[in-house]
Amino acid sequence: MIMPRYGDEECCDMRGLLGFLILFLLSKKPMHGQEIADELAKRRGDKPSPGTIYPALKSLKYAGFLREEEKVGKTITYSLTPRGMKAFHIAKRRFTRTFLGVLS
Amino acid sequence: MIMPRYGDEECCDMRGLLGFLILFLLSKKPMHGQEIADELAKRRGDKPSPGTIYPALKSLKYAGFLREEEKVGKTITYSLTPRGMKAFHIAKRRFTRTFLGVLS
DNA sequence: TCATGTATATAGGATATCCGATATATATAA
DNA sequence: TTATATATATCGGATATCCTATATACATGA
Numbered sequence: 001m002i003m004p005r006y007g008d009e010e011c012c013d014m015r016g017l018l019g020f021l022i023l024f025l026l027s028k029k030p031m032h033g034q035e036i037a038d039e040l041a042k043r044r045g046d047k048p049s050p051g052t053i054y055p056a057l058k059s060l061k062y063a064g065f066l067r068e069e070e071k072v073g074k075t076i077t078y079s080l081t082p083r084g085m086k087a088f089h090i091a092k093r094r095f096t097r098t099f100l101g102v103l104s
Numbered sequence: 105m106i107m108p109r110y111g112d113e114e115c116c117d118m119r120g121l122l123g124f125l126i127l128f129l130l131s132k133k134p135m136h137g138q139e140i141a142d143e144l145a146k147r148r149g150d151k152p153s154p155g156t157i158y159p160a161l162k163s164l165k166y167a168g169f170l171r172e173e174e175k176v177g178k179t180i181t182y183s184l185t186p187r188g189m190k191a192f193h194i195a196k197r198r199f200t201r202t203f204l205g206v207l208s
Numbered sequence: 209t210c211a212t213g214t215a216t217a218t219a220g221g222a223t224a225t226c227c228g229a230t231a232t233a234t235a236t237a238a
Numbered sequence: 239t240t241a242t243a244t245a246t247a248t249c250g251g252a253t254a255t256c257c258t259a260t261a262t263a264c265a266t267g268a
Contacts, residue, residue, distance in 0.1 A: 015120030015224070015255055017202075024206055034215060043202045051257055054217060073264050074215045096207055098121075098147045102128055103200055103207065119225055119254070138245060155227050158247055177234045178245045 018048070018056050020095065023065060023080065023088040030069050030079035033057060060084070122152070122160050124199065127169060127184065127192040134173050134183035137161060164188070 033053050041047035060066050065084030070077040145151035164170050169188030174181040
């Protein structure tokens, strides 16, 4: 018996969507890591730590979904590749169908 | 180096939302396990296995978010408790803000 | 030059989520 | 009664996700 999967008032922590959210943000406009983290902080309520955001970016880059568009100092601006756009659209379609009706 | 977090065309598997989806479905109407699994199959594309759906229901019940409304044979119909509704609305608000703009 | 602030990098691991395999219980039909 | 279909139950573990801690690099201002 391990159990407690859901806490006091919260029903779930909505993991598994970080990559999707990053692709979504980059589909709007190129951004760098901290910009993305700040935007996620506004949306979710908590800011992903460096140890969260950079490995995610690395994996997405490794998958060919995004590329470094510009690098000024340590600041790396990322943008979606065509492959990344395609992946985003596939995921978005699935997302839309899955959560149809949730947003009243 | 372990890496590959994202596969070929897929950007993420959207875990962490099973509990949220179950609360959402039950907020519409009382359902039993298989009904929920079938509805999720239609939405997500793949049907959660018994080993997925029943432990999830158990945890949600344990958290006080749902209760057995009726039991006919082995078929247990679940419905949200007031506490479950509250948890769902909190989660929904967060969900809405997080994914604002994703559904074009 | 030194201090400070900002941005990125990564190893290692804690935790959560989910699935495969298996078992049990009930109803129905042959 | 036997066979079949349906629904639920649970263990154990594979895997994914994310965070803590730590380190590095660059720019700027004192």
